[in-house]
Amino acid sequence: MSQPVTQPQASLYIGGRFVEGQGDVLPVMFAFDGSTIATLHEASADQVGQATETAQAAQPAWAALPPVERGRVLQRAAAIIRERNDELSMLETLDTGKPIQETLVADWESGAAALEYFGGLAATLTGQTIPLGRDWAYTIREPLGVCAGIGAWNYPSQIACWKAAPALIMGNSMVFKPSEETPLGALKLAEILTEAGLPDGVFNVVQGRGAVGAALVNDTRVAKVSLTGSVPTGQKVYAAAAEGMRHVTMELGGKSPLIVFDDANIEDAAGAAILANFYSSGQICSNGTRVFLQEGIAQAFLDRLCERIRNIRIGDPRDPDTQFGPIISDAQAAKIRTAIAAGQSDGARMVAGGPGEGAFVPPTVFADATDDMQIAREEIFGPVLTALTFRDEAEVIARANASPYGLAAGVFTRDLARGHRVAARLEAGTCWINAYNLTPVEMPFGGVKLSGVGRENSAAAIEHYSQIKTVYVGMGDVDAPY
Numbered sequence: 001m002s003q004p005v006t007q008p009q010a011s012l013y014i015g016g017r018f019v020e021g022q023g024d025v026l027p028v029m030f031a032f033d034g035s036t037i038a039t040l041h042e043a044s045a046d047q048v049g050q051a052t053e054t055a056q057a058a059q060p061a062w063a064a065l066p067p068v069e070r071g072r073v074l075q076r077a078a079a080i081i082r083e084r085n086d087e088l089s090m091l092e093t094l095d096t097g098k099p100i101q102e103t104l105v106a107d108w109e110s111g112a113a114a115l116e117y118f119g120g121l122a123a124t125l126t127g128q129t130i131p132l133g134r135d136w137a138y139t140i141r142e143p144l145g146v147c148a149g150i151g152a153w154n155y156p157s158q159i160a161c162w163k164a165a166p167a168l169i170m171g172n173s174m175v176f177k178p179s180e181e182t183p184l185g186a187l188k189l190a191e192i193l194t195e196a197g198l199p200d201g202v203f204n205v206v207q208g209r210g211a212v213g214a215a216l217v218n219d220t221r222v223a224k225v226s227l228t229g230s231v232p233t234g235q236k237v238y239a240a241a242a243e244g245m246r247h248v249t250m251e252l253g254g255k256s257p258l259i260v261f262d263d264a265n266i267e268d269a270a271g272a273a274i275l276a277n278f279y280s281s282g283q284i285c286s287n288g289t290r291v292f293l294q295e296g297i298a299q300a301f302l303d304r305l306c307e308r309i310r311n312i313r314i315g316d317p318r319d320p321d322t323q324f325g326p327i328i329s330d331a332q333a334a335k336i337r338t339a340i341a342a343g344q345s346d347g348a349r350m351v352a353g354g355p356g357e358g359a360f361v362p363p364t365v366f367a368d369a370t371d372d373m374q375i376a377r378e379e380i381f382g383p384v385l386t387a388l389t390f391r392d393e394a395e396v397i398a399r400a401n402a403s404p405y406g407l408a409a410g411v412f413t414r415d416l417a418r419g420h421r422v423a424a425r426l427e428a429g430t431c432w433i434n435a436y437n438l439t440p441v442e443m444p445f446g447g448v449k450l451s452g453v454g455r456e457n458s459a460a461a462i463e464h465y466s467q468i469k470t471v472y473v474g475m476g477d478v479d480a481p482y
């Protein structure tokens with residue numbers, strides 16, 4: 001596969017063209033070997049303002065287009081992404097360090113699905129008519145205006161598409177700030193949207209660290225903020241957005257439970273635990289990192305899990321045979337190692353993996369853990385699975401719910417009545433029964449409790465990028481008491 005050009009024409013994309021950032025230097029590293037693949041510059045405060053001003057100016061004409069025309073632009077963008085999937089996926093691999101065998105199927109592909117889905121939905125979105133006897137009312141679903149999108153580094157291009165697609169289809173414009181770690185995909189999306197016919201200024205990209213995100217959130221022209229990130233950042237951004245009564249979508253972290261009952265198919269449950277802990281080197285928000293095993297199946301499950309991960313191919317993410325890549329940054333690898341050390345000192349038994357070295361932390365499994373241990377309570381955002389055992393259904397539901405997070409949950413059982421019963425009682429935005437971490441665009445995705453507010457994907461996302469205007473229509477004389 002040919003190597004894509006990693007240095008973009010310039011760091012920012014404002015008003016349909018590349019613009020160089022006037023702020024600090026932002027080096028972009030390939031996590032596998034620490035080499036610099038691009039050198040960008042952050043946006044200055046003035047440039048953040050220019051981006052929101054440009055987005056504000058472009059929004060009314062975009063919103064005035066017939067929805068089917070807006071949809072066509074997004075669908076063209078999806079087709080361009082699919083045509084260039086190989087090149088875009090390699091760029092994503094270089095930007096994130098994730099194996100090419102993952103990025104080819106999970107990153108831009110999922111972004112294209114969102115553009116395609118919302119592009120198709122556009123022409124079907126209508127208001128309501130409300131009969132009121134003689135009079136009647138109707139509703140109009142209006143865009144919010146300028147939306148700010150702020151992304152995390154684990155799925156940078158997918159996140160940009162998941163936010164842009166519903167926002168743009170409703171006639172909003174967007175200023176997107178990717179994570180400082182992975183700034184390249186959003187610029188590609190901006191270029192592709194322009195090529196697909198998006199009017200200049202409707203989708204803009206600014207680069208920078210947290211301060212640039214904060215400047216964007218505090219800009220009075222911004223009507224809505226959609227963040228994918230950690231809970232502490234979410235709390236700050238939500239509070240700042242509240243100052244201006246701005247709408248928010250918060251896709252935040254988790255410590256999700258994956259519950260395996262004695263009657264589960266062990267092979268499937270172990271496969272799900274692998275997907276729920278080690279895909280993308282464990283850097284996935286919805287990961288099922290608390291694996292609750294019913295006592296009768298615990299040892300057999302752990303034996304099979306360890307056997308399967310022993311054969312995992314760790315290495316250069318550009319190699320199509322590599323299944324497991326490096327951690328995004330030294331800082332993140334250090335955080336994961338601190339969590340592994342805490343697991344050991346708290347007395348959990350490490351049955352696979354360990355701290356690793358350099359950019360690599362291997363798939364790591366702790367058994368004999370208890371709910372009060374740090375590894376069972378805090379999000380690690382790395383390849384660390386914590387196995388806990390339980391006796392019965394009521395106990396495991398109570399323990400699974402005893403977390404401030406509520407992003408996702410999984411249940412493995414052959415008893416489907418139990419599967420649905422447990423899913424109904426789990427405090428999570430997304431539950432899987434006999435599956436894990438599948439997030440097709442057709443279904444809503446998002447968290448409860450500290451894991452966030454709002455939903456991405458599916459028609460549910462439309463609610464979060466639009467507001468309803470009600471129009472009351474008087475059809476007769478006006479009765480006034482005096």
Ligand code: NDP
Pocket residue numbers: 150151152153154155177178179180181208209210211212213214215217228229230231232233234236237250251252253254284285286379381407447452
């Ligand atoms: P962070 O919370 O560190 O950062 C998220 C984004 O917010 C980055 O672009 C960051 O900029 C920016 N940011 C930081 N501070 C501010 C601020 N004060 N105002 C505005 N923006 C700010 O998350 P990570 O990038 O480390 O991503 C990992 C986290 O994301 C995990 O907790 C994970 O669970 C969560 N996540 C949630 C998902 C979901 O859908 N629920 C999906 C993927 C990840 P910068 O980093 O450049 O400084």
